[in-house]
Each structure stands twice: as structure tokens, then as C-alpha cells.
Amino acid sequence: MTKELEHPDVTKVRDKGYVEKREIYGTDLLGNEVFMDEEIYILGNDEFVGAHNLSEDAREILEYIGAMKLDAKD
Incomplete structure (x- = not known):
């Protein structure tokens, strides 16, 4: 039996009946x-x-001009 691929949120809804709410860090420049x-x-x-909305070229440009890449935290 092959396992179908599905979005993780769909799997959570199937298992739990709901999706856990994610905490928002903020709204970015865009x-x-x-x-x-x-x-x-x-x-x-x-x-x-x-970073999830950026092309690889945009990421390279940001790194070139000195932007720091981090994980969003409090």
C-alpha cells in the first residue's frame, strides 16, 4: 500500500479534528x-x-548587502 502525500495540516485535521494555531511573529516589510x-x-x-516568500536570488542579494538570517523568535 502506498502512502499518499498530503499537507501536514490536513493530516492534523484528520487525526485531531483541528489544526493547532500558530503564533504570529509579525508582519514583514512586504x-x-x-x-x-x-x-x-x-x-x-x-x-x-x-524568507519563505523570497526567491533564491532575493535571498542572495539580502545576504550580500548584510542582512542577517535568523529564526523568528520573541
């Missing part, structure tokens, strides 16, 4: 919600961008 423990880039002026 207006996207960023959740705790997601990878972010911190810019020099204390602004941040969530």
Missing part, C-alpha cells in the same frame, strides 16, 4: 504574516522579511 520559528532576514533598520 506585508506578509511571519510565524514564530520561520526563517527571516533582518535588515539594518530593524525591519525584517520572511
